[in-house]
Amino acid sequence: MKRQQFLAAAALFATATLGFSGAASAQEVVKIPCVCELSGAGAVSGTNYRDGARMAVDEINAAGGILGRKIVMTDMDTQTDPQTSRALVQKAIDSGAYAIMGTVYSGSTIVNMMVAQRAGIVQMTGSEAPNITERGNPYIFRTSSGAQKGVPALTAYFKDQLKVKKIAVEWVNNDFGKGGHDVFRKEMKRVGIDVVADVPSEQGQADFSADVSKIKNSGAQAVFVYLNEEEDARFLKEAKKQGLKVPLVGEVTLTGQKVIDLAGGAAEGAFAHVGLATSAPIPSIEKFVAKFKKRYGRDTDHNGIKGYIGIYAIKYATEMIGKFDSKALAKKLHGLTLDASKYPGMLLTTSWDQHGELSRESFMTEVKNGKQVVIGTVPAN
Amino acid sequence: MSQFLQVFLSGLSTGSIYALAAIGFTLLWQAAQTVNFAQGEFVMLPAFFVLIGIHWLHLPLWLSLIFGLIVAVIVLGLLFKKVVVEPMLPNGGLPLIIATMALSILLKEGTKQFYGAEAQPFPNIFPQTTMTLDGAVISVQDIMNLVVSLGVVVGLTLFLNRTRTGRCMQATAQNPEVAEILGVNVKRMVLYTFLVNAALAALASFLISPIYLAKFSNGETLGLVAFIAAIVGGFNQIRGALVGGLLIGVLDNLTATYVTTEYRAALPLVMLIVIILWRPQGLLGTSEGRQV
Incomplete structure (x- = not known):
């Protein structure tokens, strides 16, 4: 009797499980990790x-x-490690x-994008190093423009507004920093501004006293700061500590709210x-x-905005092709313009x-009273 | 010249903070014959205790610093000794060293889970003003860091040499059996050493966090630099750890300014290799014989 009860229970369990998995497959999902x-x-x-994308x-x-x-x-979680990101x-x-x-x-995207490329899977990256889109990978798409578009937007500011003849550059020696640094050097050469101090720093560097001292004694009339957020904050604090008075100008990160919060008053201006x-x-x-x-x-x-629009770009382009086909999605995104009034x-x-x-309108910003303030717009290029 | 002065003083300031952490290595080596590989995390953690005081308990900065110091002394001094060192020490030095490595991971990951992976702003303890000295712009914060660190080291040395408790601590470090025969409360002296180490680590944390920002991973660099400073200076001498810390701070800054910024991180390791080859006991250390 007990054996019969056990078999009946097992049969019931099996039926329930199969029924459940059938229901699960009916409720199909699309995975975008x-x-x-x-x-x-x-x-x-x-x-x-991630949080922008999650929203x-x-x-x-x-x-x-x-x-x-x-x-x-x-x-x-890649733990900011390129090899982990690849896996x-x-x-x-x-x-x-x-x-x-x-x-x-x-640094991670350059390593892991080849894996997605081999599999033919569209990848929406937040990276900005120029060489990411210069490697002929048809599956990589930016959510913000690369440094080759962003850095030249500052050239006119250095030349015409600040009217500097000598400039210094402080940059982080990783793929992001090197990309921006190379574009910057090329741009300065083009307009005849002398780069009098070229100071590389390490990712995660904590002590910027020697860097700031070098820049201070170089006679530079402005500094182009191309670092990640935490290093930006440490650099700004050190610049204030050493009384560096020349304009500090960055691309992308320098006036971000996290940098302002970490640097305290040192980010002002x-x-x-x-x-x-x-x-x-x-x-x-x-509203966002x-x-x-x-x-x-x-x-x-x-970065929150980048994650948010990355997901929406996938949604809109997928609805245009009418099916879940990553290769067709990549094909659709190339040359696509998504008008914000319609999408x-x-x-x-x-x-x-x-x-x-990517091409999109961009902004000139300044830190005023502990907040990032937009002081001008740059048309899409 | 003004640049040299500026860079030199800034290096001394950072080096003096490394020295505080390095002294912790020498103290624990003397008290428990062990190397604490969680020392970097001991410097990282007290800054978060202060942030808890400020943001969670809404205490003013000065009270948060005291709160941070007390919690650090209890957790990193008393609890470290009772929970990690005492149960492990009878099994020999090696298991204890491995236990401190595990503790280092636990503290780092625990801080990340509890307070997040992002760096946190840490309030400035000293005014952010500068003064001019012979054409060099000197930061008041650098000077104060140097003064406080050196003051504490001098105070500690005086305490160890001039007070009865300090001499008992030294006797315990040199020969615990004889010290016990002479009536020294060895267990208590060892405990004092752990408490002093925790207090030094907390002080280093309070001084360096306004510059480094409070972050769970800060201990990785600090622990390594302090360890190297202790070896370079002499692992069994407080003054050795002080010299090692100052030397690394100054040479790091001078190398980055006048030679190369790319290879500055390699400098302490090169120094370590040179010292081990040339003078294994460290610059000011004394040779120790061991029977096998």
Whole structure:
């Protein structure tokens, strides 16, 4: 009797399990994992990128998903380590990813994007090193413009507004920094500004006293600061400590809210060109920033916007092709322009060229009273 | 010349903070014959205790610093000795060293889980003003860091040499059996050493965090530099650790300014190799014989 009861229970369990899995497959999902820097030196950028993407995922799912399928976004922490990121991109592909969000740090993206390319999976990166879109990878797409577009936007400012003849550059010696540094040197040579101090620093460097001292004694009339967020803050604090009085000008990170918070008053007066600005007086951006703060209880930097629009770009392009085909998705995104008035999730009208490089309106910003303030816009180039 | 003075003083300031952490290595070596590989995390953690005081308990800065110091002394001094060192020490030095490595990972990852992976701003303890000396712009913060660190080292040396408790601590370090026969409360003296180490680590944390920012991974660099400073100076001498710390701070800055910024991180390791080859007992250390 007991044996019969056991068999009956087993049969019931098997039926229930099969029934459940049948129900699960009926509720189909689309997997878009986020391979991001959630710890290590890139934690600030990666966490904001992930949280922005998560907001977009929840909004899209609440509105019915993409072509009726709910998005499942799993977090995969690269620990800001390129080799770990490579393994995680492979893991994401093995788990059936339709597209991949991340990574943000260029050093990781350069290493892991080949894995996604081999598998033919679209990757929405937050990285800005120029060589990412110069390697003929048809599956990589930026969510913000590369340094080759951002840095030249500052050339006119150095030449015509600051009217400097001698300039110094402080840069982080990784793929992101080297990309920006090389473009900067080329631009300065083009307009005849002498680079009198060229100071590389290490990712995660804590002590900038020698760097600032070198720059201070070089006779530079301005400094181009091209570092990651935490190093930006340490550099600004040291510059204030040593009484460095010349204008400090950055690209992307220098006037971000996290840098301002970390550097305290030392960020005051810093200037930067940014591809995306959370302080931009544009209703779509303002609405996004308010939603982000309400949800997470903190401010985001531009990486939050990058993650958000990355997910929406996948949604809109997928709906255009009408199927979940990553190769067709890549083909569709090349040369595509998503007008923000028709596709509100993009926040700003955005275009991609045949290399996955992005074009969009950008901003000049300055730190005033502890806040990033937009002081001008640069048209899409 | 003004640049040299500026860079030299800034190096002394950072070096004096390294020295505080390095002295901790020598103290624990003398008290427990062990190397504490969690020393870097001991310097990282007290800054977070202060941040808890400021943000969670809403204490003013000065009270948060005292709170941080007390918690650090209890957790990194008393609890470290009772929970990690005492149970492990009877099993020999090596298991204890491995235990400190495990503790280092635990403290680092625990801080990351509890306070997040992002760097946190840490309030400035000293004014952010500068003064001009012979054309060099000198930061008041650098000078104060140097004065406080050196003052504490001098105070500690006087305490160890001039007070009865200090001499008992030294006797315990030199020969615990004889010290016990002479009536020294050895267990208590060893405990004092752990408490002093925790207090020094906390002080180093308070001085360096306004510059480095408070971050869970700060201990990696600090621990390594302090360890090298202790070896370079002489692992069994407080004054050796002081010299080692100052030397690394100054040479690091001078190398980055006048030679290369790319290879500055390699400098302490090169120094370590040279010293081990040339003078294994360290610059001011004394040779120690061991019977096998």
